[in-house]
Amino acid sequence: MPDLVVIGGGAAGFFGAISAAEAGVKEIVILEKGPEVLTKVRISGGGRCNVTHSCFDPRELSTYYPRGNRSLMGPFHRWQASDTIAWFEHHGVELKTEADGRMFPTTDDSQTIIDALTQAAYTQDIRVRTHCGVTAIRAQDDGSFEIDTATHETIHAKNILVATGGTRIKHARIPAENLEHSLLPPTPSLFTFKIDDPRLTDLQGVSVPQATVKAGKHSATGPLLITHWGLSGPAVLKVSAWGARDLAELDYQFTLQVNWLGDTTPEQAREILTKERSQNGARKIYNKYSPFPGMTRRLWQRLCEEAGVTSEQTWANLTKDQTRKILENVSQARFQVLGKSINKDEFVTCGGVPLKDVNLKTMQSKHQPGLFFAGEILDIDGITGGFNFQAAWTTGHLAGKAIADRQI
Ligand SMILES: Cc1cc2nc3c(=O)[nH]c(=O)nc-3n(C[C@H](O)[C@H](O)[C@H](O)COP(=O)(O)OP(=O)(O)OC[C@H]3O[C@@H](n4cnc5c(N)ncnc54)[C@H](O)[C@@H]3O)c2cc1C
Structure with a gap:
């Protein structure tokens, strides 16, 4: 049984999986509904990927999030823009800052970010399965989870990280709803x-x-x-x-x-x-x-x-x-x-899992041990400028690290 199944192969899912692996979690699988992973990273920032913003004060950083806002101060104290920059640098990606504070890879190509994430996942032996949408999920009496996929398989997992993105898409809502988490309705932002x-x-x-x-x-x-x-x-x-x-x-x-x-x-x-x-x-x-x-x-x-x-x-x-x-x-x-x-073409939705239902130190559900959330599935959204990805890196990292702590 995998130690961790990550549902959703976007920025938050990848970063969560890699953070968990780098902190010692052994068997990790990412299940992605679509034919490709990291598709939003590819198209982001006009194909250049605005990875984060050069704002290094957690309090100030939190002010760029209409949903999240002060609740994000704690998470940003644990993982903020400078940590993102250092992580990417450690994985061979140099970022540059534009006059308005937006940060991009020096290559001006989102493929650089995709390569860094997929290479890190490969190095950590994380299994990535595409065309493998999650259609249902059940919590088991022993604390583990049973997951049905579009490929008609049933997969078991000790921990689940739900990183399915914006909830205007029905598939993205399935895991949280199946595990009895209520969701705030999707509303366009930006x-x-x-x-x-x-x-x-x-x-x-x-x-x-x-x-x-x-x-x-x-x-x-x-x-x-x-x-x-x-x-x-x-x-x-x-x-x-x-x-x-x-x-x-x-x-x-x-x-x-x-x-x-x-x-x-x-x-x-x-x-x-x-x-x-x-x-x-x-x-x-x-x-x-x-x-x-x-x-x-x-x-x-x-x-x-x-x-x-x-x-x-x-x-x-x-x-x-x-x-x-x-x-x-x-x-x-x-x-x-x-x-x-x-x-x-840049649409961001607010809505999703209310932050009051999640422990913001660990991104673990307050209702269901072993269930974690990261990225846009949470009721967090920032203004333009790299803030939405920063929220994905921060919540993904905290979840991954907490899953590792839970394993030990
Ligand atoms: C055109 C565009 C440009 C953008 N540019 C920027 C930018 O430059 N900087 C910035 O900060 N933000 C940008 N954003 C916002 C940013 O892309 C998102 O905030 C970020 O991608 C959210 O990451 P995520 O991993 O939570 O969700 P996503 O990237 O949406 O990933 C979720 C993944 O989960 C998969 N999935 C959903 N349901 C299931 C299921 N049931 N089973 C399995 N898989 C499932 C989806 O197919 C998807 O691949 C942009 C958004 C758009 C649309």
Whole structure:
């Protein structure tokens, strides 16, 4: 009987299996439903795999997880981004940091990560079986497990690590549900907003480096991008992640407030306009440049046009009413969101096994000894930037290590 059967051959399953083996667990099998393992790693980060984020303070790291959040501080104290970097380095993979903190293999190729994980699994004699989806699982009186597979086999295991990924797929839910774990319903996170508004027409590709967007009680600051269907970019993705459950309840129909200038207040924006008026009265208002740092001339022109400013109008002739309208369009623009779109095929779901049902030191179920969880099956999700994989490495590692401790 294997000491450990890992269900799911993704990042969390592989890392859990390897961590268990490196800590001394002997007989390990990974059962993967699909024809290939690590398929999400392959397509991740646009084929480059954003492995983790260069954030080395567990407390700060936990703030990037709308679901997980403070509960992850303990797990990150045990395995955080620096441990991930060291592990990959030890296994021959050098990571580099981009300006925004995202970390990728220096090869810019996700195959490097796949090779490191599959090589480590091979070195540790971990058996990997593809086309071997788990169709049912039963806990036995002696504390072991009986697993039925799509290949019509029954496999026994002393410990189980469930790493089946996001629960919008029925197969991913089977092991947890069969073992009487309730699951929070799957809800999309990390999406962009559909907006049909003349203020954005023909501006696709225009972006600002620092905008603040607000959706109800959720707000986020960061780059904002106009697309042909609405708004995207890190600020939108962040607010979609934090507001995932609330926005789903609204069926993705809500008012989005945008401050194109980020943390700049309407008063500070007014001062910028006043200064422009007094210093450059004879200049045309939108012909050459935008007075606000980071705002492109095209966007500035559109916001001016919306306020009724004409192409020939000079700063000296800017009326009070136009100033008020410009400030409103710049700092407090309101857009009606009509739905959501997927961000570059990257979909993450929140939902899954509630963290209150799991011991966060070991990732062991609180209801069923010998049953462990790791990765996206847990109700944990991060914003974009390498945080979702970091959660997979952390929870996989803790589970693997705890399974080894249990064996000894
Ligand atoms: C396009 C895309 C790009 C992404 N890019 C990034 C990125 O660059 N950085 C980042 O941090 N995150 C990224 N993410 C998110 C990241 O991929 C996931 O958070 C991560 O893969 C979760 O790992 P996991 O092992 O928990 O689940 P998965 O990778 O989904 O693996 C679960 C595995 O379990 C298998 N399985 C399911 N049910 C069963 C069953 N009953 N029996 C056997 N096997 C089963 C599935 O077939 C699958 O192979 C991206 C996601 C997508 C979709």
